[in-house]
Amino acid sequence: MATNQEEVKLLGAIGSPFVCRVQIALKLKGIEYKFLEENMANKSELLLKYNPVYKKIPVFVHNEKPISESLLIIEYIDETWKQNPILPSDPYQRALARFWSNFIDDKIIAASIKAVHTVHDEKEREKNVEGTIEALQILENELKDKFFGGEEIGIVDIAAVYIAFWIPLIQEITGLQLLNAEKCPKLSKWSQEFLNHPIVKENMPPREPLFAYFKAHYESLFDSK
Structure with a gap:
């Protein structure tokens, strides 16, 4: 403490x-x-x-x-602070956790943000949508347990909060289909489990004001050249 x-x-x-x-x-x-x-x-x-x-x-x-x-x-x-470890103690598992956390940033978040913002270039947008879907499917194959950290949440789960909470917001606002239960059943189930974790639930931002803010931001992109 x-x-x-x-x-x-x-x-x-x-x-x-x-x-x-x-x-x-x-x-x-x-x-x-x-x-x-x-x-x-x-x-x-x-x-x-x-x-x-x-x-x-x-x-x-x-x-x-x-x-x-x-x-x-x-x-x-x-x-x-050593209590409630977030990264694995095993050096190899620790390196893997770092790898997948960075993968989420570099391949999923980066591509999905580009997909949202390229409203005036349909070809570029489609490329980024496909890149996001492909990366999500790769991550899907890495999910072996209830959470990426096993029975308890770890750094990869925390890194993936964007997938659980922000991607559904993006999909609803933009109409882009990035994550669905058919192609990524394990990730979809994980998203629900993760968001229902008491500590995660307590630290999520309020959805409605965030939705309104992102919707206004998205609509403003169409006015810019």
């Missing part, structure tokens, strides 16, 4: 899947922290001070030492 709430701070925004990852990890560990809400249209001096390179959220600050990038933050949290 953190002895003083002021020792642990998280700079973020409600609705960011990357911030949500860190919140789940902190809750799993039972770490108290101070959440500092950031407006990414008007970045605070604190954010620019703590993350001068990328100027992005999340930024995790422990005893005034800042760390950015959600997966690195989770590893730091796991190594600093």
Whole structure:
């Protein structure tokens, strides 16, 4: 446990899947922290001070030492507070967990975001939709247990929060079909199990305001050239 709430701070925004990852990890560990809400249209001096390179959220600050990038933050949290391990202790399994967590960022999140934003280029959009579906099917084949971490959630599950919560939002808003129960039955079942996990459920952003925000953002893309 953190002895003083002021020792642990998280700079973020409600609705960011990357911030949500860190919140789940902190809750799993039972770490108290101070959440500092950031407006990414008007970045605070604190954010620019703590993350001068990328100027992005999340930024995790422990005893005034800042760390950015959600997966690195989770590893730091796991190594600093030993209770309720998030990464496997076995070096090979640990390396695999890192590999699949990065795969989610590089192949699934990146392609799906491009698919959403390429509204004026149907060919490019289709390429990114196909890339997302293909990557989801590869990940589907890696799911051997209830969770990627086995019976308990681990770093790959936390990394995949975007798949469970944000991809269904994207599908409803855009009409793009990325994840369906027919092609990815295990991932679809995993999504429900994961979102129903008490700690995950407690740390999900409210759906309706997020839906309205993303819908407005998506519709604005059609007005831009």
